[in-house]
Amino acid sequence: NAGVTQTPKFQVLKTGQSMTLQCAQDMNHNSMYWYRQDPGMGLRLIYYSASEGTTDKGEVPNGYNVSRLNKREFSLRLESAAPSQTSVYFCASSITRTTGELFFGEGSRLTVL
Amino acid sequence: GQQLNQSPQSMFIQEGEDVSMNCTSSSIFNTWLWYKQDPGEGPVLLIALYKAGELTSNGRLTAQFGITRKDSFLNISASIPSDVGIYFCAGQLNAGNMLTFGGGTRLMVKP
Numbered sequence: 001n002a003g004v005t006q007t008p009k010f011q012v013l014k015t016g017q018s019m020t021l022q023c024a025q026d027m028n029h030n031s032m033y034w035y036r037q038d039p040g041m042g043l044r045l046i047y048y049s050a051s052e053g054t055t056d057k058g059e060v061p062n063g064y065n066v067s068r069l070n071k072r073e074f075s076l077r078l079e080s081a082a083p084s085q086t087s088v089y090f091c092a093s094s095i096t097r098t099t100g101e102l103f104f105g106e107g108s109r110l111t112v113l
Numbered sequence: 114g115q116q117l118n119q120s121p122q123s124m125f126i127q128e129g130e131d132v133s134m135n136c137t138s139s140s141i142f143n144t145w146l147w148y149k150q151d152p153g154e155g156p157v158l159l160i161a162l163y164k165a166g167e168l169t170s171n172g173r174l175t176a177q178f179g180i181t182r183k184d185s186f187l188n189i190s191a192s193i194p195s196d197v198g199i200y201f202c203a204g205q206l207n208a209g210n211m212l213t214f215g216g217g218t219r220l221m222v223k224p
Contacts, residue, residue, distance in 0.1 A: 004155070040122070042201060042214035043156070058211060090155050098208035100146050104155030 002026055004105035006091050012111045013081045021076040021108050023091030031097040032074035033058075034066060036087040037107070043090065049074055050097040081112045119202055119215035127223050132189040134200060134218045142204030145178050145185040146212070150199040159200075160187070192222050 004025045013019055025032065030051045035043040045058030049068040063085060065077045074093075078085060088109050092102040119136050126132060136145070144163055148156035160171050162178035162185060169176055173190045185202055202215040 040216045042117070042216045043203075043212075044214070045211050048211070092155075100144050100203060100205040100212050101158055101161055102156075102212070104157070106153070106155050 004091055004093055004103055006089075006105035006108050008108060009106065010109050012113065013078075014113050015082060017081050017112075018077065018079050019081065019110075020078075021089055021091070021110075022073070023075065023105060024073045025091075025093040025103070026072065027093060027095075027103065028071070029093035029095055029103070030071070031094045032068065033092040033094075033102065034064070034074070034076045035090045035092060036060065037090060038087050046076065046089075048097070078110075081110075083112045086110060086112045117202055117204055117213055117215035119200075119218050121218060122216065123219040123221070125221045125223065126192055128192060128194060130192050132192055132196070132220060133186065134188075134220075135184060135186045136202030136204075136215050137184045138204055138213075139183070140206075141182040142206055142213075143182065144205040144208075145176070146203045146205070147174075147176050147185070147187050148201045148203060150201065150217075152198065156201055189220075192220075194222050194224050196220060197222050 007022045033048040034046040044060050047066040049055045052071045067075045088107045091105040146161045147159045150156040160176040167178040175188045177186045199217040201217045203212040
């Protein structure tokens with residue numbers, strides 16, 4: 001039972017390059033999220049998808065786009081990476097968007113040079 | 114936006130000691146949650162609190178939802194090396210609102 005799976009786990013980009021972080025959950029959850037974690041700042045919400053077919057901005061959406069491909073998969077895209085996007089990215093899911101009980105993936109560490 | 118302040122930011126304790134940490138907010142929350150992040154892993158939910166004044170235990174962990182709804186506390190009794198990690202509090206104003214996370218308390222345990 002994998003839970004929430006993220007790929008890749010590590011990535012190094014040059015400024016201006018693009019990439020997509022992939023996330024899949026096998027718990028039949030309706031809602032999925034992308035967070036970034038920076039030292040001392042906790043977790044900040046980038047985008048979320050309350051249910052299949054919907055996406056909404058979180059606290060720090062600038063520079064990112066998302067796609068809810070189907071109920072299982074939610075991807076995060078950086079179109080033109082910047083050093084300020086160096087961070088650890090976490091995908092999470094929950095049964096519905098009303099609950100705060102989230103299940104997180106293992107994280108993707110991104111470095112932008 | 115809303116801010117959650119966790120203290121202490123880090124603590125280094127001896128195995129077997131009890132640990133206390135807290136989380137405070139300038140505004141109220143109606144749900145408080147505590148997550149733990151092991152090194153190199155994603156956060157895992159430890160305890161969820163849904164009622165002001167509520168005291169909930171999960172093994173050696175005990176968490177409390179403050180009466181004012183502006184704070185929450187987490188205690189760990191008889192710490193062991195696997196308690197090492199970062200502990201995050203999170204608040205949710207109402208069902209459907211996004212979580213606000215604190216900056217975390219980093220716990221280190223000396224065997």
